[in-house]
Amino acid sequence: MSPTRVPVVDGWFTAEGGEFRLLGTCCRDCGAVYFPREDAFCRAPGCSGTELAEVPLSRRGRVWSYTDGRYRPPAPYPSGPERTWRPYTLIAVELAAERMVVLGQGAPGVALADLAIGMEVEVVPGVLAEEDGRTLTTWHWRPVPEEGPAPDGRPAPGEAS
Amino acid sequence: MTGEVAVLGAGMHPWGKWGRGFVEYGTKAARAALADAGLEWSAIQSVVGANTVRCGYPGQVAGATFAKALGWQGARVTSVYAACASGARAIDTARAQILSGMADTVLVVGSDAAPKGFFAPAGGERPDDPDWLRFRVLGATNPAYFALWARRRMALYGDTAEDFARVKVKNAAAGAANPYARYRSPVTAEEVAASPVVADPLRLLDICATSDGAAALVLGSVETARRLGMARPVRIRAVSSVSPTHPRTALDLPDIATDSAPPGSPVPDPFRPSIARAAYEEAGLGPEDLSLAEVYDLSTALELEWYEDLGLCAPGEGAKLLREGATAPGGRIPVNPSGGLASFGEAVPAQAIAQVCELTWQLRGQAGERQVPGARAGITVNQGLFGHGSSVVAVR
Structure with a gap:
């Protein structure tokens, strides 16, 4: 039986769609990109964004x-x-x-x-x-x-x- | 300008690998600082401890730990942590208490007992901790980051491995004259070149060790110093405590990636130069006024960065300044006359306090063989993980 393959960290990369990509997040308000991902709050000072969409880097x-x-x-x-x-x-x-x-x-x-x-x-x-x-x-x-x-x-x- | 505080006393426990507890080292340093100040322990109104995360709960409540070890006497206790900048933040906290009138006499202590080998994160499964993650995912040790920066210097400025070795040779020669240093033998460029590569291009002798050690200061108001009969005390004129500005575009430990800069925006000010700039502004002096500097030479290459970040020379000219001998004993601006981290090895919460002990002895003219003649003003600078940076300016 071959060992189970698990990502060392969840949600940082994907091979979905056949193409391997690092995954970050992007603030919907100001466009700031984060890797490792931020999912709750945008860290840009002056931005109150709370919606961050997953984006491939x-x-x-x-x-x-x-x-x-x-x-x-x-x-x-x-x-x-x-x-x-x-x-x-x-x-x-x-x-x-x-x-x-x-x-x-x-x-x-x-x-x-x-x-x-x-x-x-x-x-x-x-x-x-x-x-x-x-x-x-x-x-x-x-x-x-x-x-x-x-x-x-x-x-x-x-x-x- | 903020008001000044006086250094009433300075003391250290020698750096090394002594195999004993950090409380013992810190207590020895504290007693030495009290003796230097000519003050009884009972006269101390506040104790500020620089925390060590390595030494369990007592390490994380260092102010209380040292107050207990010296004998509970009711003083205010405070414990601060800012990674490698912890000692400077402890000094900053003491200064704020003095300047606000909360205390006239404050004891600052930092002490560590470090394990052999690489610093490692706290244990457990902690994927929300960037410091844990960089070890888990990449095996990225501190020297790996030092090496990334060193290679950038080689590519951008033409620094060579020989330049880096020259820093070690200079600091080892200075440390040989310092009774508190761990390494007290001169080192040759050949010995650096023959030491094993840890993280290319840096070799074992380019990277500071991890040590046991402790340093303490007794700080007080300038009036208190006068009352104690100190006509010309060493005075701390500035303590900068700055954090980075977003977006942070320079890769720094423990991060796996930098912030992302918006398209077309100007490149933001880098963090490291802002640490000294804030201290100069607060002290009302500049690099041309300095007699000496104690910088955080976690690696030989990083010492050259500090020359530039302190404004001792233009960006990219650190190696040239070194080659000219300007930063050696007898040079225009001796850097790390104590021997630096190259000769001490890092005892994290003690190191930034030890830098100020060296300034104190240099400014008093008590530095013996390593004395910088006529020292009038000195600066220290250090940087800790997670966006901490501090710089202390002292004058006499």
Whole structure:
């Protein structure tokens, strides 16, 4: 039996409609966008908005900065001492339309040498860890293949959706 | 300008890994500060404790904890928490009590007993806590954020790993002369380069450790200082306590993302420079008036950011200022003559108070080997998680 797949946090991303996207919320009054999502109140000072609609964030952005973790982070990171420890990259990505920076782990195999500030990356589904018989799913950033998808963000021909 | 308060006494427990409780460290620092002030404990009207979240309930009611440890005598007790800025907020609270006439003599204490390794969030399953989430979802430790900022500096300004190492070499040399520092050996650039990478581009010796330590101050009104026979006490002229403005577009710990800026709007003022700016405005002086600065060098690269955020040089010129030797002992504006966090390691609630202890000793001319000659004015600056930032200006 394959383990149950559960998102590491509910409501932060979706693959509905076949396209993986981060999910934020947008204030109906002032248009401010939030990730992680705000669902009760808009945080913009001077805005009294209380209706926030779920919105997918841009699939692509540009690397704002990046680093890696060479030492096992402490709990609650799902990597107890009984597990094999694999260093990972962390990539901060600037989304142009939202004018915000979103942090995420790099997809497996993305090394520091593959990255540069300003490089275009896209969000892809990923697995954070196996924990208590469950597969924790998350989002990853990975460089956009050079001769891959069209610049408008549509999947390239043949790219698995 | 707000009124001034006097530093009547300063005291510390040496930083290290001592394996004892934070109450003991804090009590030692408090007794040292009282002795320095020449005051009996019974003369203290108010105790303000900077909280530690690590040391259980006593850590979260630090004012009461230290009042009890020193012997209940009925003083007002207050406990404050502002992450890494807790100590500065405790000073700010004490100052407000003095200036409002609520108390003439206030003891400020911060103490911590830190575990080995990375700071970690409080336990449990807490998906509504951003600090818990960044560890849970990303394994994003504090050094990971320091490294993201360091790499930005390398890309934007051309800073190099050698520049970062130079900060450590400078601070380690200063710390070697400080009896309260945890690390008291000089460090070479080669040793920094040979230390393991923690979060690329930062290595172990670029990142401040976590320490046990405690610092305390006795603050009072300027009249009280005179009454105690202090003709020229060190005076705290400003304590800034600012928070960011929305939208916050600089990625900062513990956040997973920044705020979103509306299309076409101007980029809002960054937070960090506003911390010192508020202190300068309140103190009625500027960076050109400073004799020294104690900055929160959580990483070597972050010390260079502070040079710029304090207005010691233009944005992007921090490494140049360092290379010129301006921030070294004997330079135009020595930074972290105490040895900084590089030599102390962070004892969270104590650190911002320790910065002011160093200013006090420097301004009194009591800093021994690390004395900045003729020090007249100094600034401290620190930044805590969750939008806390404080800067203290002291003069004599």
